Amino acid sequence: MNNSVKIAVFLALSYVAVPLALGSNTYVIGLIVAALTIAGIAVAWALLGNLGGMVSFGHAAFFGVGAYVSALLTLRGGWPVFPAMLMAGVGAAIASVATMPALRLRGPYFALAILAYAEIFRILATELKPVTGGAAGLLSIPRLPNVLGLDFGSKLGGYFVILTIVVAAMAAYHLIRRSAYGLALKAMHDSEDATRVVGVNSIVLKAWMLMVSAFITGMVGAFNAHYINFLEPDYAFAGQWTMLAIVSAIFGGYRTVSGPLAGALVVYLVDQLAFKPILPQGHQIVLGVLLGAMILFNPGGMMSMLTAKFLRKEASHAA
């Protein structure tokens, strides 16, 4: 099956089959929306991790900034929701500029520095009471709108919005990865000096990746704010947004475009639908064990494992 057919099948399943089959089950659609929200952050995280070579523990910062920017623009500025969500992405990208001094750091030092930034943004959101409402948060954030008879404020409407954000993020990841910028970014991982001496401005490229990643995460944060209609700092900047995204991206395979999405769907849905009913307390332990096993036995993640199996099967058919 070539790539165009795979993409067509994926889009048909996502935009037609899933809504037709599950559209009336608001509980399951709600779970899928939550999984896609994590998937959106996971794709953005993977883009930075795979292409930028930077492991971020601080994506909650961009999620939170995006959520607050969109909420405030709509609540206080009277902006329509969708343009406000775009501006939320821009706001998160601008916020990422503040984290750019950390780009000079590598490995765990970068990861910890950006974690500190996330905490700073959370404290700012708590302390800037006149703007953000402080710890009490913001209530009655406008819901996603009704456009041409399509109610995006419903569970199913929300599904279409977050699905579109995730698909666009995956397309951006794919296009960047294929470009000369993507090649240079990949090359920088193991031999940054070797790429710099052929003219690659590594700091600028990493900064761009950070901004793109922050933009996507900010959009996802904005979507979430309008989907749940409520925000408070401890929720918007919670470490869980980063952790769940990392777990999903690594479980699914963050070096593939589809891995973070597949990881988020499996990790979140399997956890909620299979493990939680059996183990209401401590069901995440099972996920932890599964993630550990994946890292130990197949560090490339679920998608690389499935691709390898598929290729072996094709080869045995051809033989």
Added chain:
Amino acid sequence: MLLDLDGITVAFGGLIAVGDVTFAMAEGDVLGLVGPNGAGKTTLFNAVSGLVRPTRGQARFLGRDLVAMPIHARARAGIGRTFQVPQPMHELTVRENLMVASRFATGRIDRERIAEILDLLKLGHKADADAATSLALTEQKALEVGKALATNPKLLMLDEVLAGLETAGKRAFMHTLAEVRQRYGLGLLIIEHDIETITRLCPRVVVLNFGRLIAEGSPDHVFNDPEVIRSYTGGEAA
């Protein structure tokens, strides 16, 4: 002048790796840079290509001040270099290695030049192979030269590009380098331990020892210089 170094000094704490080195190259010059291990040759390369910042001294490339210029800007200005230990870009094919160099140093991917370089360096059959895992040592060295050439340099700095090659491979590579120079008319600054190679490739040689320039001139002249002989043998000249 193509490259003009004036009193370049690189110190790491109290250690002077390169001390007060002055020499110049005109466009199209071929200059050998020799000296015993630890003489400061690679550090001088690093200072010219921007990987280390000189502690003192002036460096100009085609009249432009190099010291304040970032690494990537030096490549764009026309300084290409190889590394002693080949550094292929991981996860990329041979052709993609050259594409990255071409795109970022010149602003566009010059596919015609890339094809020409692959052909010249006899890498055409490996163009779409993984650069990090499927090249023999000679091919890795050729790729180092290819990446530098793809940046469209005016000065190509070769750091022990022939080291580790057997005699036949060395001769073939020297022939290729001569062809490269003839075709692109670029200046070559060559670090090499093999005296025969230096003698055949370079009409002019600079000798470093403990970071200092101790001799400069034709190969015949410098390799008969008593101080140069002492620096290599560690004893008296014959």
